[in-house]
Amino acid sequence: MFTSVPVSVYTHPMETFFTFLEKRVDDSSSLLCVGLDPHIPDLAEPTAAAARDFCLNLVKRTAPYAAAFKPNAAFFEVFGAEGWTALKQVIDTIHEESARLGSKIPVILDAKRGDIASTAEAYAISAYETLGADCITLNPYLGLDSIEPFMKYPEKGAFLLCKTSNAGSMDLQNLLTLPTDSHQPMPLYIYVAKLAQQWNTNNNLGIVVGATHPQIMELIRATVPDLWFLSPGVGAQGGELELTLKSGLRADGKGILIPISRALSRAADSGKAAAEIRDQIVNIKREL
Amino acid sequence: MFTSVPVSVYTHPMETFFTFLEKRVDDSSSLLCVGLDPHIPDLAEPTAAAARDFCLNLVKRTAPYAAAFKPNAAFFEVFGAEGWTALKQVIDTIHEESARLGSKIPVILDAKRGDIASTAEAYAISAYETLGADCITLNPYLGLDSIEPFMKYPEKGAFLLCKTSNAGSMDLQNLLTLPTDSHQPMPLYIYVAKLAQQWNTNNNLGIVVGATHPQIMELIRATVPDLWFLSPGVGAQGGELELTLKSGLRADGKGILIPISRALSRAADSGKAAAEIRDQIVNIKREL
Numbered sequence: 001m002f003t004s005v006p007v008s009v010y011t012h013p014m015e016t017f018f019t020f021l022e023k024r025v026d027d028s029s030s031l032l033c034v035g036l037d038p039h040i041p042d043l044a045e046p047t048a049a050a051a052r053d054f055c056l057n058l059v060k061r062t063a064p065y066a067a068a069f070k071p072n073a074a075f076f077e078v079f080g081a082e083g084w085t086a087l088k089q090v091i092d093t094i095h096e097e098s099a100r101l102g103s104k105i106p107v108i109l110d111a112k113r114g115d116i117a118s119t120a121e122a123y124a125i126s127a128y129e130t131l132g133a134d135c136i137t138l139n140p141y142l143g144l145d146s147i148e149p150f151m152k153y154p155e156k157g158a159f160l161l162c163k164t165s166n167a168g169s170m171d172l173q174n175l176l177t178l179p180t181d182s183h184q185p186m187p188l189y190i191y192v193a194k195l196a197q198q199w200n201t202n203n204n205l206g207i208v209v210g211a212t213h214p215q216i217m218e219l220i221r222a223t224v225p226d227l228w229f230l231s232p233g234v235g236a237q238g239g240e241l242e243l244t245l246k247s248g249l250r251a252d253g254k255g256i257l258i259p260i261s262r263a264l265s266r267a268a269d270s271g272k273a274a275a276e277i278r279d280q281i282v283n284i285k286r287e288l
Numbered sequence: 289m290f291t292s293v294p295v296s297v298y299t300h301p302m303e304t305f306f307t308f309l310e311k312r313v314d315d316s317s318s319l320l321c322v323g324l325d326p327h328i329p330d331l332a333e334p335t336a337a338a339a340r341d342f343c344l345n346l347v348k349r350t351a352p353y354a355a356a357f358k359p360n361a362a363f364f365e366v367f368g369a370e371g372w373t374a375l376k377q378v379i380d381t382i383h384e385e386s387a388r389l390g391s392k393i394p395v396i397l398d399a400k401r402g403d404i405a406s407t408a409e410a411y412a413i414s415a416y417e418t419l420g421a422d423c424i425t426l427n428p429y430l431g432l433d434s435i436e437p438f439m440k441y442p443e444k445g446a447f448l449l450c451k452t453s454n455a456g457s458m459d460l461q462n463l464l465t466l467p468t469d470s471h472q473p474m475p476l477y478i479y480v481a482k483l484a485q486q487w488n489t490n491n492n493l494g495i496v497v498g499a500t501h502p503q504i505m506e507l508i509r510a511t512v513p514d515l516w517f518l519s520p521g522v523g524a525q526g527g528e529l530e531l532t533l534k535s536g537l538r539a540d541g542k543g544i545l546i547p548i549s550r551a552l553s554r555a556a557d558s559g560k561a562a563a564e565i566r567d568q569i570v571n572i573k574r575e576l
Binding site for chain 1: 363367368373401408430431432433452454456457458461476
């Protein structure tokens with residue numbers, strides 16, 4: 001009897017970012033990623049302290065329903081050093097709420113960084129060690145050596161931009177490419193999805209696939225059945241929750257995080273709005 | 289006689305980033321861009337104050353020979369809020385040195401940002417207003433709507449990543465693409481260079497073309513004869529100054545900035561080393 005050891009022990013002998021995220025997804029029954037985007041027009045006043053308070057309020061109200069939190073670096077950077085202090089306080093508070101709930105909630109720093117080796121190392125230390133984030137968004141344009149300094153932390157994760165939700169995503173990401181190892185042309189976003197799958201040797205690399213292009217999401221899901229997606233665009237940007245889940249869920253009912261920001265922060269009761277979205281996700285998954 | 293007005297008055301009625309940079313290039317007879325990369329191993333101690341002092345020393349010694357300065361955001365971010373304070377102090381000091389020399393030296397924030405509309409706007413405010421930088425490096429993967437919030441400041445500039453100096457630049461940038469408006473396949477870096485040329489309607493958008501690939505640089509220069517290049521890779525990364533200038537200079541003897549960092553910061557006398565590189569540039573240009 002004792003010779004039977006789960007295969008996963010051999011595949012991932014230590015905790016990886018995605019085993020950590022999946023535990024939280026199970027604990028919360030949620031795929032909701034609460035976006036922390038303190039846009040200046042949404043703040044009580046244009047200060048770093050107001051940005052921090054805006055986020056702390058959202059964190060405290062929505063934590064029970066959040067599979068992850070995603071603070072956006074730009075809206076803190078805009079306040080300079082004080083903004084970075086606020087960002088660190090927000091991340092620390094998420095860790096405290098996790099401890100209170102008894103279930104660790106991953107913090108995905110939406111920073112879309114991308115630079116060469118020693119610089120990428122500094123960005124990795126900044127995100128994972130100085131700020132204490134668990135995951136970061138990265139840009140693939142500089143190639144593998146710009147991603148490796150992040151991937152070598154197995155318990156930390158990264159989502160690589162693949163097909164983004166904006167109109168400008170047509171400019172480069174939809175280009176037809178002719179990879180040397182393929183006989184078929186393919187859109188750049190498919191090539192990037194395949195690269196991410198190939199690079200994901202530590203179970204800590206996913207991709208960003210916007211919810212505004214459900215047919216493309218379906219195509220990418222068919223190409224990389226196992227990768228985790230981070231899929232902005234539901235709500236403010238017009239994507240539909242049900243269509244998104246139908247297009248992007250993995251066979252195991254996981255594999256996609258749905259970032260939502262304004263629909264929560266602008267709700268009369270952010271906690272109630274988050275609970276409703278979580279419940280919608282549960283219901284849609286049950287029906288599929 | 290008074291009816292003869294220079295064409296440039298009509299083309300660029302106000303100061304643009306590149307008219308500003310070209311004035312400094314003339315004032316300094318230089319194309320040297322002093323890289324401010326406070327790598328922790330090069331510092332007296334691993335603190336933001338040591339990073340700041342490392343940069344201030346380089347700025348003061350090399351300013352007379354610098355066509356531009358390029359602080360790298362990652363090496364400041366790694367120190368969190370204190371690092372951002374240090375970065376701001378470094379940029380302020382460059383502006384003060386400019387005033388002392390009577391010739392404004394542009395500050396290029398090497399941050400390689402790239403995000404969608406409202407987020408890109410926050411990054412633009414962060415770089416240009418909060419920090420006071422004159423220019424930034426940007427990633428093209430998210431397309432035009434991620435670049436526009438920067439380009440709408442005509443007196444500020446941006447360099448778009450095109451062909452970077454690292455090994456991983458092969459992964460995406462060298463892919464053959466089939467643009468819908470072209471009958472010929474072309475490498476992605478050529479497509480990006482053409483996009484940058486098309487997007488550069490305010491005379492404030494250039495491209496990053498690594499000095500480690502001189503033949504590719506020559507090809508890009510032939511494709512976009514007028515665009516400014518920012519060309520890292522001379523020195524530490526193995527590019528050669530003469531070959532780089534030969535491959536990348538425009539017909540007017542301008543059009544390329546040569547970032548150099550460690551060869552200056554590790555020299556016994558940084559000022560002397562900068563003067564020598566400036567003089568080499570002058571001599572090579574004379575011979576070409």
